[in-house]
Amino acid sequence: MAFAKGYTGKVLRINLSSRRVSIEPLPERDAALFIGGRGLGAKLLFDEVPAGVDPLSENNKLYFLTGPLAGTISQSSSRWMVVTKSPLSGAIIRSTGGADFGQELKSTGFDVVVLEGKAAQPTTLCIRDEKVEFIDATHLWGKELDTEKVQEIIRKELGDEKMQIACIGPAGENGTLFASILNARRSASRGGVGTVMGSKNLKAIAVRGTGKIAVADKEKLNEVTKQVVAEATKTHMYEGFSHLGTPGVTALMHEMGMHPAKNFQMGPLDDFSGLSPDKLAQIFIKDEGCFRCFIHCGSIFQVKDGPYKGNPVVGPEYETMWSFGADIYNTDLGFIMAANKVCDDYGVDTISTGSAIAFAMELYEKGILSKADLDGIDLTWGNHQEAYRLLIKIMKREGIGNILALGTRRAAEQIGKGAEKYAMQVKGLEIPAYELRGAKAHGLNIVTSNIGASHMTGYCTQELFGIPEPYDRFSVDGKGALTKSVQDKTALYDSLTVCGFPAAFGWMVPETFSRLLSAATGIEEFSDVNYLIKAGERIYNIERAFNTREGFGRKDDYAPERFIKEPVPNGPSKGQVFENDVLLDDYYQARGWDVKTGIPSQKKLEELGLQKEAEELKKTG
Ligand code: SF4
DSSP, X not given: OOOOTTSOOEEEEEETTTOOEEEEEOOHHHXXXXXXXXXXXXXXXXXXXXXXXXXXXXXXXXXXXXXXXXXXXXXXXXXXXXXXXXXXXXXXEEEEEOTTHHHHHHHTTOSEEEEESOOSSOEEEEEETTEEEEEEOGGGSSSOOOHHHHHHHHHHHHTOTTOEEEEOOHHHHTTOTTBOEEETTEEEOGGGHHHHHHHTTEEEEEEEOOOOOXXXXXXXXXXXXXXHHHHHTTSHHHHHHHHHOGGGGHHHHHHHTOSOBTTTTBSSOSOOGGGSHHHHHHHEEEEEOOTXXXXXXXXXXOOOSSTTOOSXXXXXXXXXXXHTTGGGTOOOHHHHHHHXXXXXXXXXXXXXXXXXXXXXXXXXXXXXXXXXTTTTOOOOTTOHHHHHHHHHHHXXXXXXXXXXXXXHHHHHHHHOTTGGGGOOEETTEEOOXXXXXXXXXXXXXXXXXXXXXXXXXXXXXXXXXXXXXXXXXXXXXXXHHHXXXXXXXXXXXXXXXXXXXXXXXXXXXXXXXXXXXXXXXXXXXXXXXXXXXXXXXXXXXXXXXXXXXXXXXXXXXXXXXXXXXXXXXXXXXXXXXXXXXXXXXXXXXXXXXXXXXXXXXXXXXXXXXXXXXXXXXXXXX
């Protein structure tokens, strides 16, 4: 029987140690239960990577996945997902990238590429339809080549301008624990997915496919897609977002007191004028987007004067505006643009990098790190020239940069003297650009997120934008159930490999996903919205089961002490603390997990069809 439409029905497994390549059928039941992308990645990771595997050993596996809508006419639906065990947190990590790699990967004929083992020397994998080649990449390794250059060289060497390449930069080679993977200038950045790729001596994956994705009901898919675009483009949010993208949200977050400064010591900046939308608009050149996306949220900016004057560059996301802006008490836009480019060139996560600099700034302020410890850098708040020097040291792993390249949690352990108090991380992953104390469900999502402090596993638009309905962001009431619901929906669209933005703004809701998915695949269950929401919950729980098997539990779902004990000192969120314990109790109850331990109950796992996983957790105690 033919596999459901929308899928290719095939998994490509590549062992980098033995160079063995095999093609396996994608189990149809797994597709129906875990949809694709993030869900299938979590299922494979649970089944194939046993507890206790060193994330940087050859026993860890790296999964590249697409979803059933990738490559179809459906808009914003062709992202690529990377799933592995994170070297930064030791938990599951899933990170997603945009541009064109997702649809090209799928057109080679595979829904999933599994990478095992470790290549004997630096290698580029070239996948042309079903043909896999191992190409020596020694000349690209250790040369400090920026990621754009690497993609350009590989395309030339392979003699195909249309080849799509996902590669690591020097940071992925040198073991920086928050290295990213880039296609064009879009990256899967969080949790060290690029570090795992580097540990396998894999410099790049180049893909080129000629396959077409067949869908079950083309007319219906076109109709729903047209409707989504027509309705979204009428909204007020569309206009702003498609122009300046996520950096345009900075002013709103600042006004709400959600854009903290000085490593979360302060509420909003006293003087925000340097980062205002007007200032951004002055350096805006044009927008750009990913494959088949009408939103075009990416922006190209050019700084035309000052020390960071340069060529047009791909702009930062909102979180990067913060990590190189308010978090280090800087309002120089030129520095933010330059730092963002350096991070893309070297291939690192901008949130973890900026947070590492803010952490070092606070340690300098508190006298825990001296100027000598910082290799002569005078790291005062807002001193962007000195921050730039430190940034380069982190990229090159020189001096203090060698310690900060391990992420704030490990760096704090090495530095000692109480430094851990100032590491703004959860489960080892640095906290992104939101005041946890100022929006309780958004904060609860960040502390409970399976991958560590991520805003992308349950973005609470109800609290931040009042979409689809407003919630009192300071109240703790009902926030357990709200967080669960947002996290499960996010797990769903991540598994379709649909971008988070159309979902965040309410342009695609679960009913839309159901219509799109059933039209694309013809799988009957997908026409039931409740079935899909349950699938989201199943995916969230299998990720949590993976973490449970690794020893994670309630103790790992806490914000740093600052958020729990110190009220926000200024701005609209003034006086707020993060009521971590109260919120966790409510959340675990909403999830049907054990409240004392934060572990999914056997009953919940069985209810979700995760009997095998429940059994395994029972066995491992
Ligand atoms: S909304 Fe932005 S990030 Fe998402 S797919 Fe479209 S262009 Fe890419």
